[in-house]
Amino acid sequence: MEVVPSIRPLLAIAVSALAAFLILLTGERRRNMRELWTILASLTKFSIVASMIPTLLAGKVIECTIISLSPGIALQFRVDAFGIFFATLASVLWIATSIYSIGYMRGLKAHAQTRYFFCFAFALNGALGVAFAGNLLTLFIFYEILTIATFPLVAHKETPEAIRGGRKYLAYLLTGAALVFFSMGLTYHLTGTLDFVGGGFLRGHGSNSILRLLFATFILGFGTKAALMPIHEWLPTAMVAPTPVSALLHAVAVVKAGVFCVLRVVLYVFGPQLLSDLNLWLILAYFAAFTVIVSGMLALAQDNLKRRLAFSTINNLAIIIMGAALLSPSAITGGIFHIAGHGFMKITLFFVAGAISVKTHKENVSELDGIGRMMPLTMGSFAIGAMGIAGTPPLVGFISKWYLCLGSLEAKEIVFLFVLLTSALLDIAYFFPIIYRSFFNRPKEQGNSGFNEASMLMVIPLTVCAIISIILGIAPDAFFHFFQVATLAAKSILGIG
Amino acid sequence: MTTSPFPILIIVVPLISAFLVPVIGWWRKGLCYPLVIGALSLSVFSSIFILRMVMGQGTIHYYLGNWAPPWGIEYVIDHLNAFVAIIVSVISLIIAIGSKRNVEQELPEKIVYFYCLFLLHVTGLLGIVVTGDMFNLYVFLEIASLAGYALIAIGEDGAPFASFNYMIYGTIGACFYLLSVGYLYVVTGSLNMGDLSQILPDLYHSKVVLMAFAFFIVGVGLKMALFPLHVWLPDAYTYAPSAVTALVAPLMTKVGAYVMIRIVFTVFKPYFSLELIPATAILSWVAIVAILFGCILALGQTDLKRMLAYVLIAEVGYITLGVGLANRAGLTGAILHILNDALMMAGLFLVVGAIVYKGGLRNIHQLRWLHRKMPITMAAFTVTALSVIGIPPTCGFFSKWYLVLGAINANRWLFAAILLISSLLNAILFFRVIENVYFEPARYAHNGGIHEETSRDEAPLSMLIPILVVAAGILSLGILSGEIVSNIIRFAVPGDL
Numbered sequence: 001m002e003v004v005p006s007i008r009p010l011l012a013i014a015v016s017a018l019a020a021f022l023i024l025l026t027g028e029r030r031r032n033m034r035e036l037w038t039i040l041a042s043l044t045k046f047s048i049v050a051s052m053i054p055t056l057l058a059g060k061v062i063e064c065t066i067i068s069l070s071p072g073i074a075l076q077f078r079v080d081a082f083g084i085f086f087a088t089l090a091s092v093l094w095i096a097t098s099i100y101s102i103g104y105m106r107g108l109k110a111h112a113q114t115r116y117f118f119c120f121a122f123a124l125n126g127a128l129g130v131a132f133a134g135n136l137l138t139l140f141i142f143y144e145i146l147t148i149a150t151f152p153l154v155a156h157k158e159t160p161e162a163i164r165g166g167r168k169y170l171a172y173l174l175t176g177a178a179l180v181f182f183s184m185g186l187t188y189h190l191t192g193t194l195d196f197v198g199g200g201f202l203r204g205h206g207s208n209s210i211l212r213l214l215f216a217t218f219i220l221g222f223g224t225k226a227a228l229m230p231i232h233e234w235l236p237t238a239m240v241a242p243t244p245v246s247a248l249l250h251a252v253a254v255v256k257a258g259v260f261c262v263l264r265v266v267l268y269v270f271g272p273q274l275l276s277d278l279n280l281w282l283i284l285a286y287f288a289a290f291t292v293i294v295s296g297m298l299a300l301a302q303d304n305l306k307r308r309l310a311f312s313t314i315n316n317l318a319i320i321i322m323g324a325a326l327l328s329p330s331a332i333t334g335g336i337f338h339i340a341g342h343g344f345m346k347i348t349l350f351f352v353a354g355a356i357s358v359k360t361h362k363e364n365v366s367e368l369d370g371i372g373r374m375m376p377l378t379m380g381s382f383a384i385g386a387m388g389i390a391g392t393p394p395l396v397g398f399i400s401k402w403y404l405c406l407g408s409l410e411a412k413e414i415v416f417l418f419v420l421l422t423s424a425l426l427d428i429a430y431f432f433p434i435i436y437r438s439f440f441n442r443p444k445e446q447g448n449s450g451f452n453e454a455s456m457l458m459v460i461p462l463t464v465c466a467i468i469s470i471i472l473g474i475a476p477d478a479f480f481h482f483f484q485v486a487t488l489a490a491k492s493i494l495g496i497g
Numbered sequence: 498m499t500t501s502p503f504p505i506l507i508i509v510v511p512l513i514s515a516f517l518v519p520v521i522g523w524w525r526k527g528l529c530y531p532l533v534i535g536a537l538s539l540s541v542f543s544s545i546f547i548l549r550m551v552m553g554q555g556t557i558h559y560y561l562g563n564w565a566p567p568w569g570i571e572y573v574i575d576h577l578n579a580f581v582a583i584i585v586s587v588i589s590l591i592i593a594i595g596s597k598r599n600v601e602q603e604l605p606e607k608i609v610y611f612y613c614l615f616l617l618h619v620t621g622l623l624g625i626v627v628t629g630d631m632f633n634l635y636v637f638l639e640i641a642s643l644a645g646y647a648l649i650a651i652g653e654d655g656a657p658f659a660s661f662n663y664m665i666y667g668t669i670g671a672c673f674y675l676l677s678v679g680y681l682y683v684v685t686g687s688l689n690m691g692d693l694s695q696i697l698p699d700l701y702h703s704k705v706v707l708m709a710f711a712f713f714i715v716g717v718g719l720k721m722a723l724f725p726l727h728v729w730l731p732d733a734y735t736y737a738p739s740a741v742t743a744l745v746a747p748l749m750t751k752v753g754a755y756v757m758i759r760i761v762f763t764v765f766k767p768y769f770s771l772e773l774i775p776a777t778a779i780l781s782w783v784a785i786v787a788i789l790f791g792c793i794l795a796l797g798q799t800d801l802k803r804m805l806a807y808v809l810i811a812e813v814g815y816i817t818l819g820v821g822l823a824n825r826a827g828l829t830g831a832i833l834h835i836l837n838d839a840l841m842m843a844g845l846f847l848v849v850g851a852i853v854y855k856g857g858l859r860n861i862h863q864l865r866w867l868h869r870k871m872p873i874t875m876a877a878f879t880v881t882a883l884s885v886i887g888i889p890p891t892c893g894f895f896s897k898w899y900l901v902l903g904a905i906n907a908n909r910w911l912f913a914a915i916l917l918i919s920s921l922l923n924a925i926l927f928f929r930v931i932e933n934v935y936f937e938p939a940r941y942a943h944n945g946g947i948h949e950e951t952s953r954d955e956a957p958l959s960m961l962i963p964i965l966v967v968a969a970g971i972l973s974l975g976i977l978s979g980e981i982v983s984n985i986i987r988f989a990v991p992g993d994l
Contacts, residue, residue, distance in 0.1 A: 068979040070898065075976065115935075137898075141889040148888055151928075158936045167928075174886075174924050178917035185901045185913065 001492075002060045009064045009077035009132040012048040012087065013125055013142075016041050020121035028114050038098045038117050045124070046091040049084065053481055056084050057488070069137055073194050078134030080198070081489035082268075082336065086260050087131035088480050089340045090253050093347055094124050096461040097248040100351055103457025104244050107358040115152060116242070122149035127253040130260060136184050136194040136269070143180070143225075143261060147173045150254055153245040154238045165240040172234040176224030180261075183217040186210075187269065196264060198492040200271015208278060211270075215280050218265045219287075225258025226321065227314045229291040235314060239306040243354025246306060251313055251346035256339055259317050263324045263336070267493045272327045282413075285325035289419045291318035296426030303364045305353045308430060309346070312389065315423060316342045322416060323404045331407020332490040333483075338400035340482045341388070344469040345397060348385035351462035352378050355454040365434055370443030372435075374452045377459055379438045381466035386431035388469050391424045396472040399483070503547050504559040504572040504627045507582060508620055510539045515616035522609030529612045530597060536616060537590040540623065544586045548579040552984065558629075566629075567689040573629030577832065577989035581755045582626045584839050588747050589619045592843060595963030596740030599850045603738045607651060615744065618644035622752045631678045631688045631764070634756065638674065638720065641752070642667045645745055649737040659732035666729040670719025677712035680705050690764050701769050710769070710776065713760050721753025723817055724787030727810045734806040739850035742802065746809055747842035751835045754816040758831065761820055762991045771823050781821025785915050787814030792922035801852075801859045804926065805845050808885065811919060812838045818912065819900050827903025828990045829982055834896035836981070837884070840974065841893060844881035844967035848874055851956035851964065864933045870954045873961060875934050877968035882927035884971045887920045891971050895978040 019041030026034040052062055062079040069075050079087075101120065105113050126149055129142025147170075155166030188194055190205040202211065220231065227235040235255065239246055249255075266275065266284065275281040292315055299311035316338070323335025355378050356371060357363050372379035388395035391402075401420060408416035453459050468479075476483035514536035522529045550557060551574055561570040574582070593615065604611050621641025628634050646667065650660035682688055684705050685696045700706050715726070722730040734742050761770050761777070770776035791811025798804035816838070819831025849859065851874050857867065868875045884893035897916060904912035955961065974981070 067976060068983065069976075070895070070979050070982065074979075137889075141894075144888045144894075145890075148883065152935070155932075155936060163932065163936060166932075170924065170928060174921055178920055181898075181901060181920075182905075182913055182917055185898070185905045188902060189905045 003063050004055055004060050005064065006052075006062045007064055008048055008052055009062060009079050010066065012045055012052075012091075013077070013128045013132065015044050015048065016121040016125040016128070020118050020125070023114060023117045023121060026114075031113065034114065034117060035098075035102050038101075038121065039095075041121060042091065042095040042098045042124075045128070046095055049087045049091045049128075050480075052079055052084055053088065053485070056081055057481060057484060059488075063134065072192055073135060073137045073188070075138055075141070076134035076195075077129075077132040077138065078196070079132050081485050081492060082260075082263070083131045083133075085336060085482065085485045085489060086256065086339065087128050088482070088485075089256070089343050090124065090127045090131065092480065093248055093252050093343060093465075096347065096465055097244050100247070100354070100458050100461040101244040103455040104242065104354050104358055107455055107458070108242075110156075110242065111158075112156070116156060119149050119152045120245075120248075123153065123249060123253060125149070127257055130257045133196075135196060136187065139261065139264065140177075140180060140184060143257065144177055146254060146257055147177060147225075150245075150249055153249065154241045156242055156245065157240060159240075162240045165237045168237050169234045172224045172231060176221045176231070179217045179221030183214055183221055186214050186217075190214075196268040197271075198268060199495050200267070200269055200274055202270050203274040203277075211274070211278060212280065215270060215278075218269070219262060219284065222258055222261040222265060225255060226262050226317050227255055227258065228287065228318060228321065229294055229314065232291070232295070232314050236302075236307050236310040239304070239310050243306070243350055243357065246310075247347045247350035247354065250310065251350055252343045255313060255317055256343065259320050259339065262321055266324050267332070272494060276327065281325050281327050285322050285413070285416060288318040288322035288325060289416060291315070292322060292419055292423045293426075296423050296430070299430045300426070303366055305356070305363055305365050305368070305434070306350070308365060309349050309353060312349075312427070312430065313346060315426070316346070316389065319404065319420070319423065322419070323407060326407050326411040326413065326416060328407045328410035329490055329494055330403045330410055332493060333486050334400045334403025334407055336486040336489055337403065337476070337483055340480075340486075341396040341400045341469070341472065344465050344472065345385040345388040345395070348381050348462055348465040348469065349389075351458065351465065352382040352385070355458045355462065358458065359452065359454045365437070368434060368438045369441035370438065372438035373443070374450070375454065376451070377453055377463055379435070381462050382438070383435045384466040384470060386427075386435060388473070390427035390431060394470070394473045396469045396476070398473055399476050501550065501557050501559060503543050503550070504557060504574050505561070507540050507543045507547065507586070507627060508624050510543070511536045511616045511620045511623065515613050515620060518613040518616060519609055522612070526608060529609055533593050533612045533616060534590070537586065537593055537619065540586040540619070541583075541590050544579070544582040547574055548583055548985075551576055551579040567687045567692040570633050571629045571689055571691070572627045573691060574627055575989065576985050577758065578626045578755070580832070580985050580989060581752065581835060582623060584836050585619070585622050585626060585748055585752065588839050588843050589622075589744060591963045591966060592740070592744045592747075592847070595847045595960050596743050596850055597959055598854055598957055599739040599743075602854055603740070604651060611648070611651070611740070614644045614648050617641075618648060618744065622748055625752050626755060629690050631681065631690060631693065633688075635671070635675055635678055638756075639671055641749065642671065642720070645749060648741040648745065649733050652737040652741065654736070655732070656736035659729075659736045663729040663733040666719055666726070670716045670726070673712045673716030673719070675716075677709035677716065680709035680712070690759070693764050694766065697764070697769075698766060701773055707774065710760075710765060710774070714757070714776070714780070717753055717757045717760065721750045721757065721813055722810055723813055724783060724790050724810060727787070727813075730810060731803055731806040734809070735800060735803040739846070739853050743843060743846035743850055746806070746846050747839040750809060750813050751816075751839050754813065754820075754831070754835055757817070758820055758828070762828070762994075767823060767991055767994055777821045777823040779821075781818055781909070781912065784814045784818035784821050785912060787811065787817065788915060788919045792919050792926070795926050796922065799860050799862060801861050801864070801930065802846075802849050804861065805842070805849065808923070808926065809842060811923075812842070812885075815896070815900060815916075818916070819903060822900070822903040822907050822909065822912070823994065824903050824906050825990055825994050826899050826906050828994060829986050830896050830899030830903055832986045832989055833899060833978060833982065836974070837892040837896045837971075840967055840970050841881050841884050844877065844964065844971065845885075847960065847964050847967065848878040848881070851960045854960065855954055855956060861930050861933055864930065865937060867934045870952075871956055872953070874956050874964060877964045878934070879931055880968045880971055882931060884975070886923045886927055890975045892975040892978060893971070895975055899982075
């Protein structure tokens with residue numbers, strides 16, 4: 001594979017760190033200027049990331065080595081198909097979230113907005129670093145930056161509840177990070193390297209029992225961020241964060257970074273061959289399948305809209321991990337593609353929840369009667385996102401589920417086909433009541449039920465995301481070449497073509 | 498063998514200046530400070546020069562009064578002490594600048610005596626570092642300690658008692674050290690470290706040598722506050738003036754750790770403490786208890802300074818653990834941690850000094866609003882705290898990385914686990930403080946109507962710049978740690994490990 005040296009990965013990461021400091025210097029007094037930095041940084045970031053896609057599609061890899069950190073380990077960025085996939089997703093959605101955040105934070109007259117935008121930019125810095133990291137140590141550095149930068153965002157409201165949420169978030173994620181730290185040390189001890197290799201590099205190092213232990217600590221470590229059950233508890237609690245945070249970080253950047261890291265470990269550290277030798281893939285797949293079903297059921301029981309979405313997120317994250325664990329070409333492609341598909345759909349749903357709460361201060365599903373008449377665009381987008389997550393064609397969710405189902409057949413594990421179908425039914429069961437209530441029930445309190453949408457700064461991003469999830473369902477390669485890149489990543493992992 | 502006058506300059510300059518300070522202070526009080534800065538700057542320059550020389554041409558020898566060893570006193574500088582000498586001289590310069598205002602505020606009557614003792618203490622520490630003679634080391638150890646007792650005694654209420662306590666413990670430690678030097682002299686007839694390491698291997702089975710080794714460890718353990726010989730430390734460092742704690746806390750224990758590394762790995766061969774007697778194994782267990790003990794006791798403190806004193810006990814544990822692991826990675830971690838911990842402690846205690854200077858209270862529950870009052874100081878505090886926790890890319894992470902690696906290489910999984918648990922405990926410790934500094938749940942309390950707006954009241958530049966330099970050092974030395982390890986520490990670790 002041809003390697004192209006380039007500084008672009010570093011620039012793409014650094015641009016939001018730079019923006020973060022500009023935001024801090026500009027401050028609350030000149031808030032339009034401060035927001036300008038956020039928007040500019042998100043656009044620049046996306047264009048740098050997008051400029052790398054053609055090189056990747058040509059089958060090349062972009063590399064950027066900064067400095068040696070420890071014998072045999074460098075601070076190195078290595079952009080491969082899988083990395084660019086996640087980076088594109090995160091940077092596109094950051095643009096949408098930036099615009100939405102401005103509407104949301106100003107709509108609520110929130111305090112400490114400078115800190116909010118500072119941390120947000122820093123979190124994105126972490127997310128892209130995770131995407132581009134060429135080895136485990138680099139990945140870990142940015143993983144931790146992401147964790148720490150998100151803490152002030154979770155606790156943003158500074159109510160006792162928010163602070164508890166923040167503490168819980170830190171407790172889970174730092175414990176997970178400690179496990180990752182240990183696993184990383186053990187990996188280095190066994191192999192003397194930490195560089196990712198498509199198809200894994202651990203094979204032939206260490207005894208089977210050590211490798212099994214290593215796998216467990218890795219998955220438990222990164223699994224905290226990916227909210228695998230039973231270590232998912234922080235995610236519903238973290239829903240006390242402002243909605244844009246939940247939208248971008250708890251639907252895309254943070255949790256997806258967790259999933260991304262799990263997939264990196266499964267596919268690029270252990271590799272399909274070793275996992276099938278040790279029979280670990282099946283255990284991981286069952287573990288994920290358990291999460292899929294249980295979180296789907298728990299979502300049914302939530303009345304708070306954001307908590308329901310949180311459980312739905314847990315459900316979908318587990319689906320992605322399950323896909324990767326099945327190790328068949330279609331399942332890996334479907335799993336990777338679902339990272340993007342779910343990203344667009346779930347961010348739409350969270351944006352809707354935020355728009356509702358800014359406009360009407362309602363946060364519970366049971367209060368949503370008739371809200372579709374008041375906010376048709378918003379709830380229409382919600383319906384699109386919800387149906388997409390349930391896997392209705394022609395939405396983007398259908399494509400990924402189709403490939404996942406195919407993949408479970410390819411892996412000759414029919415159980416997982418049923419898990420996927422059951423989860424689709426559960427999706428319908430917890431989303432459709434919301435759609436029904438909002439469009440077909442009459443509002444409980446009379447008056448003021450005419451057209452009354454939230455600020456355009458919020459409505460436009462959420463409708464755009466909904467529209468993109470339709471377009472991606474019809475043409476999965478539209479705009480960002482997501483499907484092509486996902487296929488490319490799957491191929492490089494499995495060593496085909 | 499190279500002979501160069503620089504090793505002696507590093508000590509003579511501060512020593513002579515220490516005697517000039519009272520003379521000049523008697524004439525003009527205001528001239529003391531420039532003299533101290535000048536002397537310390539010269540030390541910094543010569544230590545940097547020495548490090549460059551060592552890196553270029555290897556170990557430097559200097560014969561005091563041209564008496565050839567083993568009869569005369571010889572100063573030997575290799576990579577290890579060149580490295581520690583730079584740490585001592587740079588940190589003491591930073592502290593001298595950063596604590597000027599504290600001295601003026603807390604000890605207005607005693608500035609002259611303070612600076613005299615300050616320089617004597619630094620002279621002692623630098624002397625310990627550069628000397629190659631066991632008895633000469635004792636002399637410098639006592640210079641540093643006696644100056645230290647006096648410095649601590651000029652603190653707030655309780656300081657004289659704490660200092661007296663420290664003096665008793667310190668003197669016992671010095672006695673143990675002197676006894677063992679005597680024992681070694683009796684059996685070998687030499688006091689020169691290089692000479693001793695040649696003669697001793699034949700005498701390793703002698704009971705006298707065994708006794709001497711044990712006394713060394715106890716004596717040095719007392720000086721570096723290694724658990725359970727740490728009893729003097731919390732009181733002494735809490736009650737000492739801010740400027741004194743900021744000087745003594747980062748350096749005294751680190752220099753003690755250096756002496757331990759010298760004795761265990763240079764004077765005695767690693768073979769002695771590794772295979773002949775289980776000294777390193779015992780040390781590592783003691784270190785583990787120290788780490789846990791320090792962190793857990795720190796949890797119970799509400800005085801920020803006292804909490805940091807207990808954290809320091811845990812940090813000493815880290816370094817000792819690296820020594821106890823006695824493998825390349827572990828010892829690399831220990832030596833790197835001497836640098837990192839010196840920086841972190843300097844940063845933390847400088848911040849405490851700044852808080853105290855601005856009239857703030859040291860109780861961690863009374864730090865509220867500080868992020869409004871002193872945003873820059875608190876940002877630096879946060880960076881330093883993250884480093885103590887071990888969040889990459891701060892330098893604290895990298896020493897932990899080598900220590901964990903060392904523990905795994907030595908097959909001591911429990912130690913790796915304890916190291917990670919201590920990171921989590923540190924996270925609790927410091928996030929508790931950070932939460933208090935940044936979040937304001939009081940606003941939501943029932944009687945929170947009194948909106949006490951705190952205006953910005955940042956520390957003066959002479960404090961702010963050193964604090965920022967340390968914070969920047971913590972970030973950049975983290976990234977540069979690979980270079981430090983491969984250019985300096987790699988040579989400081991004995992080759993037969």
